Amino acid sequence: MLPGMRLAVGLPDLHPGKGTPIGAAFAVDGWLYPTLVGSDIGCGIGLWRTDLPAKPSKREAWADRLQGLDGPWDGDAAAFLNERGVAPAGYEEALGTIGSGNHFAELQMVETIEKPWPGLERDGVYLCVHSGSRGFGEAVLREHTEKCGAQGLIVGTPEADRYWRRHQHAKAWASANRELVARRFGERLRAGIERLVDICHNQVAEAQCSFGACWIHRKGAAPTTDGPVVIPGSRGAFTYLVQPVGEAERSAYSVAHGAGRKWSRTESKGRLQKRYTAKDLTRTDLGSLVICEDKELLYEEAPQAYKNISVVIEDLVEAGLIEVIAVLRPVLTYKVRR
Numbered sequence: 001m002l003p004g005m006r007l008a009v010g011l012p013d014l015h016p017g018k019g020t021p022i023g024a025a026f027a028v029d030g031w032l033y034p035t036l037v038g039s040d041i042g043c044g045i046g047l048w049r050t051d052l053p054a055k056p057s058k059r060e061a062w063a064d065r066l067q068g069l070d071g072p073w074d075g076d077a078a079a080f081l082n083e084r085g086v087a088p089a090g091y092e093e094a095l096g097t098i099g100s101g102n103h104f105a106e107l108q109m110v111e112t113i114e115k116p117w118p119g120l121e122r123d124g125v126y127l128c129v130h131s132g133s134r135g136f137g138e139a140v141l142r143e144h145t146e147k148c149g150a151q152g153l154i155v156g157t158p159e160a161d162r163y164w165r166r167h168q169h170a171k172a173w174a175s176a177n178r179e180l181v182a183r184r185f186g187e188r189l190r191a192g193i194e195r196l197v198d199i200c201h202n203q204v205a206e207a208q209c210s211f212g213a214c215w216i217h218r219k220g221a222a223p224t225t226d227g228p229v230v231i232p233g234s235r236g237a238f239t240y241l242v243q244p245v246g247e248a249e250r251s252a253y254s255v256a257h258g259a260g261r262k263w264s265r266t267e268s269k270g271r272l273q274k275r276y277t278a279k280d281l282t283r284t285d286l287g288s289l290v291i292c293e294d295k296e297l298l299y300e301e302a303p304q305a306y307k308n309i310s311v312v313i314e315d316l317v318e319a320g321l322i323e324v325i326a327v328l329r330p331v332l333t334y335k336v337r338r
Contacts, residue, residue, distance in 0.1 A: 002152060004031035006211055009252040011221055012315040013260025013307065019150065022220035023260050025252035027207070029214050031152040032160050034144040034167075036217040037204050041140055041167055042174025043103075043132030044200035045222075045230045045257070047241070048182045048193040052125040054109050059289050059332045062107060065188045066291060070097060070337055073180060080180060086172045094134035095173075096180035100294075102258075102301055103131045104335055105185055106232070108239055108328035117228070117241070117325045119196045126328060127193060128230060128239055129181050132202065133174040140166045155215070164204075171203055185334075197241070199229050201257035209249055221254035228325060233259045233309030235301065235333040236284030240313050242322040255321050259309040268305035269296065276302075284330065292335035301335065 007027035014023035019035055026036050052058070077092035098105055106128045113120060144153075144163060153160035175198055186193040201222045204215050222229040224244035232239040237259065244255055263271065272281075281298045282290045292298045316322045 002028070002031070002033065004029045004152070006209070006214060007252055009254065011251070011254065011256040012312040013220065013256040013258055015261045017219065020219055023256060024219055025221040025254035026217040027209055027214045027252045028217060029212065030155050032155060032163055032204060032215060033152040033217055034141050034163055035150045036219060037167070038202055038219045039138040039141045040132035040202050041137030042171035042200055043137070043202040044174065044178065044198065045232065046129045046178040046182060046198040047196045047230045048127040048129070049119050049196055050125045050127055050186065050189070050191040050193050052107070052189060052191045054123045054125050056109070056287070056331060059107070062189055062332055063289055063291055066185070066334055067188070067337065069184055069188065069334070073184065081173070081176055084172070084176050086176050087169065089136045089169060089173050091134055091136045091173070095177055096184050097134060098129070098131050098181055098334070098336070099134055100297065100336070104235060104333055105129045105181055106235070106330050106334065107332040109331055111238060111327040111329040113326045114324045119194065120241070120326055125331070127182055127185055128232060128328070129178045130232065131174070131178050131181055133170040134177055136173055137170040137202070140170055167204060171200055175200065197228055197230055199223065199226055207253055216252055216254065218254055220257045222257045224248040224251070224253045224255055224321070229255060231256055231258060231309070231313065234303035234306035235290055235330060236286055236288065236303030237306070237309045237330070239328040239330070240309070241325040241328065242313070242316070243325055244321060245323050246320040248321065251319070251321055255316055256312050259306040259312055261305060262307050263305045265300035268302055269299040272299050272302055272304060286330055288330040288332060290333045290335065291337065293338040294336050297335060
């Protein structure tokens with residue numbers, strides 16, 4: 001019922017969010033709706049190839065090296081951003097940090113390769129990073145809601161132009177943040193890294209639809225227009241590297257961005273605390289390690305709180321929206337140290 005709304009799509013990872021569902025995409029004619037993008041503008045997932053040896057026995061040694069990653073980076077943040085054409089945003093104390101909630105960095109090994117793809121090797125170790133704009137995007141949304149509430153902005157007005165500029169800035173800043181997270185991990189692990197994929201799943205972008213030019217709003221939805229997509233499960237599940245295919249307008253040029261929550265954070269904690277100790281949750285059914293020294297977060301983000309990622313992927317394949325390139329197995333998931 002929103003003005004300009006032409007198409008609203010729920011993807012297989014659809015679940016409730018604050019004000020707007022997550023795992024959803026919207027095609028809008030002539031309007032921008034900041035609340036449909038949400039507060040973590042630019043949040044997304046990157047995948048890096050490392051030169052680490054593919055030996056699961058190394059995971060404890062790798063875990064020991066991953067220290068001091070939650071505090072400010074000791075490098076020159078302004079210079080790092082400038083090299084990537086990104087202006088400082090005032091949130092540089094958080095640049096290069098993962099953040100809370102469902103954000104993570106994870107070392108992964110190849111489980112299966114379904115089709116050849118450049119940079120993908122059977123004996124490779126990969127680093128998957130899920131993070132966003134670390135408070136910057138939230139400030140952009142808050143600026144809008146304090147003035148306009150949940151109302152949209154007519155494209156071409158000064159207000160819409162300002163939001164668009166700020167949105168693009170936050171999106172670029174978030175991508176740089178993921179890159180710096182990966183660099184810091186590489187330094188701690190004494191490993192070389194090479195970026196293969198970086199996809200944003202909280203954003204608004206221009207598109208050409210059958211009904212004309214439109215604006216695709218995505219909240220927890222990966223674009224089909226920017227190449228291969230990384231779709232992770234929970235920290236105890238496989239991650240899928242997929243190639244979008246087929247006629248994508250019916251899905252608003254979007255695919256799922258992950259497994260999607262099955263339980264709320266409060267519900268997850270209530271269900272699991274009586275069944276598992278915190279230590280139980282630091283190892284997964286797939287044999288991977290979890291570094292998460294926040295007990296509340298351990299329960300809130302437990303694998304049991306998420307949908308089955310294999311079902312999400314099967315749904316997307318059956319819908320003719322993706323082809324699977326490879327399946328990656330978690331080895332070590334990093335959330336937070338004390």
